[in-house]
Amino acid sequence: MFVEAFHARHVNNGWNTLLPPSPFPILRRANSLFSVITTEAVPSTTASIEYIEESKLHIVTLPPFVRTDDQNDGGYPSPLHQIHIRPLLTDEETSELLQLARNHATENQSWDRQDSSRHASYPTVDFAIEESRLHNSLCVLTLRCQSEILQYLGPSGIRFEERVFCALSDAYGVDVEDMSFLDLFCASYEGKESDGKSKSNDSDEDRNTMDRLAFHRDGSLLSFTVLLSPLNEFEGGGTIFDAFLDVVVPYDDAGSVLLSSGVIQPPQAGYVTLHSGKLLHGGHVVSKGQRIVLVGFVDVHERNMRPGALHNATKEWGRNDVRAFWNERRLSLVKQQQRRQQQEDIVQPLWKLKNSRYLPKDTKEGHITNEGRSCIGQKIAIPLNIVQNFESRADMEKMRRRRLITEDKLLRGILLPRHERGEKSTDEDGGEWMEVDFDNMNGLMLGWNTEKVE
Numbered sequence: 001m002f003v004e005a006f007h008a009r010h011v012n013n014g015w016n017t018l019l020p021p022s023p024f025p026i027l028r029r030a031n032s033l034f035s036v037i038t039t040e041a042v043p044s045t046t047a048s049i050e051y052i053e054e055s056k057l058h059i060v061t062l063p064p065f066v067r068t069d070d071q072n073d074g075g076y077p078s079p080l081h082q083i084h085i086r087p088l089l090t091d092e093e094t095s096e097l098l099q100l101a102r103n104h105a106t107e108n109q110s111w112d113r114q115d116s117s118r119h120a121s122y123p124t125v126d127f128a129i130e131e132s133r134l135h136n137s138l139c140v141l142t143l144r145c146q147s148e149i150l151q152y153l154g155p156s157g158i159r160f161e162e163r164v165f166c167a168l169s170d171a172y173g174v175d176v177e178d179m180s181f182l183d184l185f186c187a188s189y190e191g192k193e194s195d196g197k198s199k200s201n202d203s204d205e206d207r208n209t210m211d212r213l214a215f216h217r218d219g220s221l222l223s224f225t226v227l228l229s230p231l232n233e234f235e236g237g238g239t240i241f242d243a244f245l246d247v248v249v250p251y252d253d254a255g256s257v258l259l260s261s262g263v264i265q266p267p268q269a270g271y272v273t274l275h276s277g278k279l280l281h282g283g284h285v286v287s288k289g290q291r292i293v294l295v296g297f298v299d300v301h302e303r304n305m306r307p308g309a310l311h312n313a314t315k316e317w318g319r320n321d322v323r324a325f326w327n328e329r330r331l332s333l334v335k336q337q338q339r340r341q342q343q344e345d346i347v348q349p350l351w352k353l354k355n356s357r358y359l360p361k362d363t364k365e366g367h368i369t370n371e372g373r374s375c376i377g378q379k380i381a382i383p384l385n386i387v388q389n390f391e392s393r394a395d396m397e398k399m400r401r402r403r404l405i406t407e408d409k410l411l412r413g414i415l416l417p418r419h420e421r422g423e424k425s426t427d428e429d430g431g432e433w434m435e436v437d438f439d440n441m442n443g444l445m446l447g448w449n450t451e452k453v454e
């Protein structure tokens with residue numbers, strides 16, 4: 001087992017002061033990371049990567065953002081703090097799937113527009129693997145929808161569901177039988193930068209492709225992304241996580257799956273990135289070429305979770321995310337206003353800074369004084385837009401920190417340890433298909449007019 005640990009960018013900002021550069025071997029360094037959690041300061045900008053050679057598995061652990069001695073939560077790191085990157089498909093399977101996906105997308109023009117019917121808030125340029133969405137099991141779906149891709153993924157093909165659920169089970173300790181698909185789709189990200197061949201003919205003009213996916217949380221507790229495109233076919237890309245944005249990776253070029261930009265980039269096509277869909281994440285911008293991925297949202301049976309914990313967490317995250325959204329919007333409006341004022345040569349109104357903390361410190365005299373806190377001077381009025389800009393930015397950073405603290409805290413309490421989980425109730429049919437006699441369906445499907453069923 002080989003362990004790397006990454007040091008933070010803001011080593012002197014007070015969060016990391018307990019983590020001086022370590023003279024110890026990297027394995028010991030990672031251990032020290034975790035032991036710091038019970039002490040006073042909590043590093044927020046450090047991540048660790050574990051590599052298990054036999055299975056080519058990389059485990060990237062989110063940095064802790066909160067110190068807690070509360071024994072009621074599951075502690076840090078919980079399985080949900082971990083992102084697993086591992087091989088899932090062989091080279092042949094990956095290129096076969098990529099070809100099938102391309103054929104399907106070309107026939108149906110699936111990658112020429114964003115699909116807001118299926119992903120209302122964060123539409124992706126994709127097509128659903130199971131268009132009918134009648135049942136969670138791919139096995140059953142193969143019978144209903146004989147698309148080539150489905151057949152290839154199904155039990156007579158590469159047994160995709162079984163493989164990805166086993167990988168998720170290893171990573172998060174949830175039984176395979178407790179998982180079901182909420183969604184499985186194939187998405188395409190295309191760089192806006194011309195590669196010389198695309199965007200050249202008329203039909204390309206009408207295409208509404210995407211090159212990134214904004215930060216969001218999925219509807220599922222567990223999610224995954226399988227990279228289908230070879231790495232040399234695009235630039236940029238990868239899955240970006242808010243919690244990694246401040247982490248500095250000293251050796252980006254040494255095959256690290258975590259890049260300095262906060263992005264997880266698998267080492268090659270055919271790898272899957274497994275993560276909790278509740279981590280704030282997005283699709284990192286593809287600057288050139290096309291990145292094709294197979295994305296899945298996986299539901300987890302509630303017996304694996306502390307009652308109410310996911311519901312509360314989702315509510316809390318929702319509140320934080322909406323607040324952040326409005327703040328970002330405010331900042332962009334201020335900038336817009338600023339641009340307009342500049343263009344129209346309007347003399348800007350002067351305003352007093354509400355909170356001088358947001359201005360750079362005055363270090364002219366070698367020490368920081370309250371009076372000299374601002375390089376402009378605390379008493380001097382400065383243009384309103386500049387003030388608003390400073391304040392907005394500061395608010396956003398504060399909000400982000402609060403968001404990361406909540407994310408970390410709530411992630412700890414969602415999954416129950418195995419010994420605390422109840423039995424799976426036996427009267428649930430677990431999503432299995434049953435033989436149904438249409439004449440006797442009235443009792444089963446209240447409110448349905450069976451006459452309409454063909």
Ligand SMILES: O=C(O)CCC(=O)C(=O)O
Binds near residue numbers: 124213240283293
């Ligand atoms: O493209 C990725 O790696 C992430 C995709 C994603 O988060 C989503 O489709 O919900």
Ligand SMILES: [Fe+2]
Binds near residue numbers: 223282
């Ligand atoms: Fe997502």
